[in-house]
Amino acid sequence: MTTNGNLLDRAKQVIPLASQTLSKSYVRYPAGMDNFAQYSRGSKLVTVGGKELIDFSAALGSVILGHAEWSIEHSVSRVLMDVGVAHSLPTGHEVLLAEKLVEIIPCAEMVRFLKNGSDATTAALKVARAFTGKSIIYSNGYHGWHDWCVSDDGDKNGGVVSFSPGIKHFKNYDQLENDISYWSPSHVAGVIVDTMHFPIADLRKLRKLCDDSGILLIFDEILTGFRLALGGMQEFIGVVPDLACFGKAMGNGYPISALVGRRDIMKVLEKNTFVSSTFGGDLVGITAAWYTIKQLEKRKTPVSLDNKGRTFKQKANILLKDMHKKYFELTGYNQMLTMNFLNDKPFQAKAKFIKGMYDEGIFTYGNFNLMEAHSEEDMQTTLEALSEVIPKVSYDIKNDNLGDEKLREVR
Numbered sequence: 001m002t003t004n005g006n007l008l009d010r011a012k013q014v015i016p017l018a019s020q021t022l023s024k025s026y027v028r029y030p031a032g033m034d035n036f037a038q039y040s041r042g043s044k045l046v047t048v049g050g051k052e053l054i055d056f057s058a059a060l061g062s063v064i065l066g067h068a069e070w071s072i073e074h075s076v077s078r079v080l081m082d083v084g085v086a087h088s089l090p091t092g093h094e095v096l097l098a099e100k101l102v103e104i105i106p107c108a109e110m111v112r113f114l115k116n117g118s119d120a121t122t123a124a125l126k127v128a129r130a131f132t133g134k135s136i137i138y139s140n141g142y143h144g145w146h147d148w149c150v151s152d153d154g155d156k157n158g159g160v161v162s163f164s165p166g167i168k169h170f171k172n173y174d175q176l177e178n179d180i181s182y183w184s185p186s187h188v189a190g191v192i193v194d195t196m197h198f199p200i201a202d203l204r205k206l207r208k209l210c211d212d213s214g215i216l217l218i219f220d221e222i223l224t225g226f227r228l229a230l231g232g233m234q235e236f237i238g239v240v241p242d243l244a245c246f247g248k249a250m251g252n253g254y255p256i257s258a259l260v261g262r263r264d265i266m267k268v269l270e271k272n273t274f275v276s277s278t279f280g281g282d283l284v285g286i287t288a289a290w291y292t293i294k295q296l297e298k299r300k301t302p303v304s305l306d307n308k309g310r311t312f313k314q315k316a317n318i319l320l321k322d323m324h325k326k327y328f329e330l331t332g333y334n335q336m337l338t339m340n341f342l343n344d345k346p347f348q349a350k351a352k353f354i355k356g357m358y359d360e361g362i363f364t365y366g367n368f369n370l371m372e373a374h375s376e377e378d379m380q381t382t383l384e385a386l387s388e389v390i391p392k393v394s395y396d397i398k399n400d401n402l403g404d405e406k407l408r409e410v411r
Contacts, residue, residue, distance in 0.1 A: 004048050034049040039068075041066075042067055043066060044067070052361065053358065053363035055067070055371075056369055057369060060248070061223055064249035064296070064371055065296070065371060066374075067373070072295070075287060075288075083283060085282055086283075090281055093283055098110075100290065105244065106240045108261065110262075111259070113256065113258050113280045113285070114259065115279060117143070117222035117257050118143070120247060125148065125190070127243065127266065127275070128189045131264075134186075135166040135189060136167075136189060137168070137189055137191070138168050138176055138179070138188065138191045138192070139167055143192060172202070180209070185213035188215050190210075190217065190242075191215055196333075203237060218241060220244075221233055221245060224336075225246040226249040227249055230293070243260070243261035243266075245258070249292075250292065253288075256286065306334045307334075309334030311379070312370075315383050319390060324390050328341065336367070338367050351402075356388070357389055362381075362385045
């Protein structure tokens with residue numbers, strides 16, 4: 001019988017970090033937790049050790065309806081059995097999905113399908129440079145694993161040259177505005193921001209700054225797309241970028257991403273700008289995305305997740321009120337909440353919190369990515385778990401009893 005320990009030992013021998021994804025690796029989680037999934041269904045994750053957990057990672061936010069959602073699995077299986085997966089020519093399915101994205105995403109006039117968020121953000125930079133004839137890109141936030149994304153990150157920039165040509169990382173809007181006014185925008189092709197973590201008020205100012213400076217605005221909507229609204233942050237706040245990147249929830253767990261944008265900009269892909277992928281049009285991701293979006297429209301999922309998250313946040317904040325609030329803060333959009341740790345050992349406190357919630361039957365990395373499948377009972381069970389775990393972690397913080405276990409942080 002395969003045990004967690006046995007599987008972890010074997011994985012360490014053949015897979016770096018024992019996981020294809022750093023965010024899922026055992027190095028991210030405290031000791032005493034199972035490190036492998038056996039299966040996931042609905043709102044639940046069942047570990048290799050047989051422990052059932054209410055899942056708030058939602059496969060790093062890529063699952064929005066629920067794990068193994070029957071309507072999606074059935075539709076994908078039927079199409080693949082009838083039509084096949086990969087073809088020697090494009091299929092009409094690509095056209096249908098592209099038309100749907102153009103319909104629901106404000107900035108979308110043309111679409112290029114890819115597989116990962118990193119693919120889409122890197123393609124966006126290439127397209128922006130080709131269209132403008134300029135080289136410099138200003139970047140804020142996390143955009144994937146490619147060299148340009150991690151060149152300034154000491155924990156992830158092994159194998160990367162000491163600088164990534166043409167990339168300038170900025171911390172906030174004020175720094176960007178000062179830089180552009182000082183250096184002049186004449187060499188700046190675009191600005192890319194992670195819309196999940198960039199303040200809404202600054203997104204509005206950013207649109208005007210880019211307009212005034214002749215710079216393309218690129219939204220990385222890998223996290224916010226289809227969750228805040230079907231059309232992502234741009235629909236949610238009414239600020240339309242020139243290019244945008246979507247993925248994760250788009251396929252309810254199936255691998256697909258998209259670069260979308262203005263027609264005149266995207267047309268460079270018909271000229272001398274090469275962004276092409278053998279599996280960009282494979283019918284696994286394309287079909288899953290089509291049927292996922294149809295379900296999101298039918299169920300009005302962004303609204304239902306907003307309502308569910310608002311209720312949960314209000315009740316959780318009551319638990320945090322009084323003495324516990326100085327150590328914890330629940331922040332973020334209602335569909336994607338995050339528990340922040342405000343003490344002087346936040347990583348140790350987070351480790352205690354994660355393990356405590358795990359013991360209570362909740363799988364979280366401090367985040368609460370909501371799915372349609374999360375029931376009222378799930379949410380109530382999670383609140384009850386918080387009521388057990390928060391006082392214990394608060395006590396350990398107050399008495400300096402957190403221990404030394406730290407977690408490897410990465411988004």
